Amino acid sequence: MINLKRNSKLELVEAKGIRSRSSSIYSPNQLEDFKISRGKFNDFLTCQRCFYLDRVKGFQSPGMPGWSLNETTDILLKKEFDICRAEQTPHRIFIENGLNHLVPFKHPEMDNWRNSLSKGLMSRFKETNIILSGGIDDIWQDTKTKDLIVVDYKSQASNYEVRTNYYLESPYHQGYKIQMDFYNYLLTVMGFQVGSLSYFLVVNADRGAEGFHGKLDFSETLVPYSHNITWITSKVDEMIELINQKTVPESNPSCENCAYSRHRAKVD
Numbered sequence: 083m084i085n086l087k088r089n090s091k092l093e094l095v096e097a098k099g100i101r102s103r104s105s106s107i108y109s110p111n112q113l114e115d116f117k118i119s120r121g122k123f124n125d126f127l128t129c130q131r132c133f134y135l136d137r138v139k140g141f142q143s144p145g146m147p148g149w150s151l152n153e154t155t156d157i158l159l160k161k162e163f164d165i166c167r168a169e170q171t172p173h174r175i176f177i178e179n180g181l182n183h184l185v186p187f188k189h190p191e192m193d194n195w196r197n198s199l200s201k202g203l204m205s206r207f208k209e210t211n212i213i214l215s216g217g218i219d220d221i222w223q224d225t226k227t228k229d230l231i232v233v234d235y236k237s238q239a240s241n242y243e244v245r246t247n248y249y250l251e252s253p254y255h256q257g258y259k260i261q262m263d264f265y266n267y268l269l270t271v272m273g274f275q276v277g278s279l280s281y282f283l284v285v286n287a288d289r290g291a292e293g294f295h296g297k298l299d300f301s302e303t304l305v306p307y308s309h310n311i312t313w314i315t316s317k318v319d320e321m322i323e324l325i326n327q328k329t330v331p332e333s334n335p336s337c338e339n340c341a342y343s344r345h346r347a348k349v350d
């Protein structure tokens with residue numbers, strides 16, 4: 083994909099490929115606090131080299147266009163759940179799924195927790211200088227047990243009905259589960275009581291409709307997921323060890339971007 087760098091006035095500017103804010107670059111063994119988001123943690127799990135080049139060397143990956151249709155479903159779902167949050171009533175999806183005992187969780191920090199860009203759930207990792215963060219889509223609450231339930235909205239378009247087993251086993255959805263494990267880990271270390279199940283609220287646009295007619299029809303499916311936070315601590319330990327080293331790690335041999343850039347470098 084070709085992506086051209088533009089400034090805030092949308093004028094084309096020189097792409098430097100390096101971060102300008104020193105606060106977003108980590109110096110090995112630095113003592114100042116440094117924030118690492120759920121997305122960057124996922125980068126570490128996917129390719130240690132790319133994660134290191136980004137966080138320690140300050141390399142800036144090419145930008146991506148926004149996912150405006152997916153964002154729109156998120157925004158509209160948020161509006162619906164916020165009405166039920168204010169009234170502390172079950173949302174229609176809870177009722178349809180026999181979950182009348184759930185309500186959207188009401189908390190003064192909710193808007194900050196949903197702000198993945200500047201805030202999110204946040205917690206210092208052990209006694210280190212690393213602050214872990216992650217912006218959630220929503221949290222619900224079981225009114226019987228008071229357990230919190232992490233929810234992630236997912237938008238897709240598929241001819242196939244959403245089925246829990248297939249959805250959770252798909253190689254393309256493994257990152258979703260990591261995301262959910264991470265959010266549950268953060269809430270737990272922040273001192274909240276979380277239940278054993280999280281939910282993906284999957285909205286699936288009907289690609290088999292007869293025509294567009296100015297709208298997309300979505301089905302809505304709740305996919306329950308038994309999250310697991312036990313593996314997170316050791317992986318964060320590994321991540322911190324990595325950013326404190328001076329050598330650049332190996333790349334992921336399955337990465338198409340790196341394969342392309344290796345060939346591209348030979349042309350110059």
Ligand code: SF4
Nearest residue numbers: 129132333334337340
């Ligand atoms: S293999 Fe290369 S391009 Fe791909 S994620 Fe790793 S460093 Fe980045």
